Amino acid sequence: MDTDETPTEWLRAVLSLIVLAIVAEGETYGYVVAQRLQAAGLGTVKGGTLYPVLNRLEDAELLTSSWREGVGGPGRKFFTVTPRGREHLAARTAAWRTFTERATGLLPTERSTT
Amino acid sequence: MTTDDTRSDYQQRLILALRLKDVPGDRIGEIVAEVESHVAETGEDPVDAFGSPRQYAASLTAEHRPDPKWFTAVSLVGSGLAGWLVAQGGLAVLLGESYWGQSGWLWLALGLAIGVPGGISVWRRSTRVRDPRTGADLEPFSPGGLVVLIGSPIVVVLLAFAAIRIFG
Numbered sequence: 001m002d003t004d005e006t007p008t009e010w011l012r013a014v015l016s017l018i019v020l021a022i023v024a025e026g027e028t029y030g031y032v033v034a035q036r037l038q039a040a041g042l043g044t045v046k047g048g049t050l051y052p053v054l055n056r057l058e059d060a061e062l063l064t065s066s067w068r069e070g071v072g073g074p075g076r077k078f079f080t081v082t083p084r085g086r087e088h089l090a091a092r093t094a095a096w097r098t099f100t101e102r103a104t105g106l107l108p109t110e111r112s113t114t
Numbered sequence: 115m116t117t118d119d120t121r122s123d124y125q126q127r128l129i130l131a132l133r134l135k136d137v138p139g140d141r142i143g144e145i146v147a148e149v150e151s152h153v154a155e156t157g158e159d160p161v162d163a164f165g166s167p168r169q170y171a172a173s174l175t176a177e178h179r180p181d182p183k184w185f186t187a188v189s190l191v192g193s194g195l196a197g198w199l200v201a202q203g204g205l206a207v208l209l210g211e212s213y214w215g216q217s218g219w220l221w222l223a224l225g226l227a228i229g230v231p232g233g234i235s236v237w238r239r240s241t242r243v244r245d246p247r248t249g250a251d252l253e254p255f256s257p258g259g260l261v262v263l264i265g266s267p268i269v270v271v272l273l274a275f276a277a278i279r280i281f282g
Contacts, residue, residue, distance in 0.1 A: 030155075031152060047163035048165045048173065055144075067247045075247035
């Protein structure tokens, strides 16, 4: 997966939308979000990148959070999407599709590059 | 893996770094708890996952919104007015005189009514680093600062009283 040469700024551009999408699938916490990103082949997103994104989404009232007691652990901060977050996700997902289609339209096809 | 020692050392340095950036106490507690919870889950070294405390604090405060100007202005004017009323009221009470035709107690009470709620809110926001998981303080509290804060105006009023009694 790391053989893909993905510039980090691509992930930076879309990370908050992806994080919102993961939380929108069901209430979850930071560590699980990081694991989902990794499992999807998007590489390791460090805590120092992930938590500021989650908190910005919360500040924008797209997510809410609450601390809950962990089992033998120090507690977890669970994030839940808000109705406003769902609207934002739908609108931005559509915009992202349009954007990437337009960008792809300008890029050479695989056959023509080889 | 990290030991508890390095983890708490990281926590202390992160609190200090965020303090130096004027981050409110509640927010600091939240940030520190996130770091702790994350590294406990992953077993990572906090420096690997979040960068050095200073770097992490700097990256967070790039987006930190400071208090609006009106809030600072109201706090300053309110605390100035409260301090002035308490001092004048206190002095009038000590001298057994009235101030502006009213009892010193009235001015004293008015000053406290203005100053105490504001003082408490500033105190809570600016100094307490609360752990959002337990509500406990993450930072040991030193009572010395509070003594100086409350004690010094009282000393000033008493000195003024003494001066008026001796020279007046």
